[in-house]
Amino acid sequence: MKAPCPFTGPRPYHHGDLRRALLDAATRILDRDGQGGLSLRAVAREAGVSPAAPYHHFKDKSELMLAIAEEGFGQLSDYIRRTADMTVMPMERVAAIGLAYVEFAKAHPAVYRVMYDCSRDSDAMPDKAHNAEEGAYSLLKRAMIDIGVASPDQETDLELACIAAWCAAHGLAEMVGFKQFDALKAEMGGEKAFLAGVLSHLGMFGQARSRA
């Protein structure tokens, strides 16, 4: 059963890390068909396996989605870290982080959607994404300290500022693709300029204007 596919080296079990294969299949489907095309059966089909097989690796469909979301937050963190590392000036760094956030959401809209659906419905996952030592949130927090948005002893106010930035970035990420902005984008000579313009009105991202 199921051609052994000889050139993939030794496989621990019947399939060989089906969990990994399922996650890859799922992200492939998300990027290809969008969130609407993501069904457990479709994922199993894409991975070349029976519809019930995933239940040995994920308790639920929601647990599959949660795993996808975790991977997504990991990639987002990586992308933001790379962007932040490339920008030395603190002011510009905050702006770059905001821009990177929106760019990620634009590049993988369906995955981004799953990420925030999970954040809403579950309690476990977002903590992992937000509080992780290396998470994107702590990168933002450090950058916000660097621009002096709040003195280090005003922990509460700093937290509020970071949350505000996160909310603004999230809102922009979800709305940047809306059709009614197309005219304005064209008038401004491209989405990049549009994005920078909007960010420039969002306090902490003000410096983005110079990156247009």
Place this chain on the structure above:
Amino acid sequence: MKAPCPFTGPRPYHHGDLRRALLDAATRILDRDGQGGLSLRAVAREAGVSPAAPYHHFKDKSELMLAIAEEGFGQLSDYIRRTADMTVMPMERVAAIGLAYVEFAKAHPAVYRVMYDCSRDSDAMPDKAHNAEEGAYSLLKRAMIDIGVASPDQETDLELACIAAWCAAHGLAEMVGFKQFDALKAEMGGEKAFLAGVLSHLGMFGQARSRA
């Protein structure tokens, strides 16, 4: 068939404005069971009608959702207008609009979710909400002009500022319910204070701080 329910006056057809009844049933389900419980069959069941009946009033499930979204945007506009009318100081008015927006989303989370799912997928509906003369967007725009965020001849910049405000409000509306903010909310003595604190860091809503 189907007890005539004699005390509802004359009904034009078999049921009597089933379209209205379906929309009511749908919003009832959304408020009770959340977005996950919203199925065409469930709506029909709630309205006491066969599963195929809705197809004589809505081409699609998506068309039902779109109708719900339109109603939602209407209610949102009404609520924002009422709030804006009650606040005379321009600065406070902008803050009040932002707060009202978030409050609406918090009061009807599932409906709000449907509203923005439709905004994303369709092109027709959001225009109706944004461009409507009396829409919430124009209320925001007028308030933004009043606080002098951009001189009237800088139409583009004004538009960008309004979009920025809208994005920030949307992001906050979607994230305000996240569990990881619970600790901070408690520390600040309530969600109201938390909300005002976050808004105070979002440029155009700065005045919200005084409303805590």
Place this chain on the structure above:
DNA sequence: AAGCCCATCTTGACACCGTTCAGATCCGTG
């Protein structure tokens, strides 16, 4: 090296979903 055990995968089934279509029902109109 033989054999057992259990994780893994498959098959088949159930309930629910969106959607369609032929037919029953009932309203206003001629």
Place this chain on the structure above:
DNA sequence: CACGGATCTGAACGGTGTCAAGATGGGCTT
């Protein structure tokens, strides 16, 4: 009063999430 068309029902199709029971085969014990 009969007709026509809008409205609703019933049954059906393919797709979905989920579960229970059986087949399979790799790794551990002896």
